[in-house]
Amino acid sequence: MLNNKIAFARLMALLKSIDPDVPLPEGLEDYLWENMMVEEFCAKTRRFEREGAIPKNAYYVVRGFVMVYGYNHKLDRYVFRIYRENTIVAMDCFMQQEISEYCIWGCQDSLLGSISSGHMDTIYHRWEGMKDFAWKTASRYKATKEKSRNLLLGIEDTETRILEFYNRYKGLLPP
DSSP states (O other): OOOOHHHHHHHHHHHHHHSTTSOOOTTHHHHHHHHOEEOOOBSSOEEEEOTTSOOOEEEEEEESEEEEEEEOTTOOEEEEEEEETTOEEOOHHHHHTOOOSOEEEEOTTBEEEEEEHHHHHHHHHHSTTHHHHHHHHHHHHHHHHHHHHHHHHTOOSHHHHHHHHHHHTGGGSOO
16 A cells, blocks of 8 residues: 555645546545555665566656666667656556556656556446546656657757756756
8 A cells, every 4th residue: 555645645636636627536545545555665776667568557656756768779778758756657558558668667766656457457447437537647648748858859959958857857967
């Protein structure tokens, strides 16, 4: 269970903000409280999901950063997405339970909550409309990440782009 009431309240506020006109179903909050797990604290960088496998969990970033990496045709690793505190990492491959071409890593000093695909299936079957809500959540993050990436890449001056990157992701800047 996600055992920190403050972190859980932040997650619930985030979920409620996705579609403020549609209240979350009765009982969902209790179900999430009982079935979301706290992942082991990342004392050092740690892989949560492997490329070439079906993702087991969706993640809520309680603290720190999550990096999603892909591999190009030369098998060089590249950063695909960065998720910061109070965001949900649930990519299409998790939603569709298909093999992922990405791996998910928690950065040092990160803490994540997770929910399994089995528990998500229970949510989809128990509460009508929750599968659409989950897709809306995932697509919202995807669109937000694409917009952020495109804005950053649109900055022509390299120094300004780097400064803006570290302004957005302060915790990634070395001490």
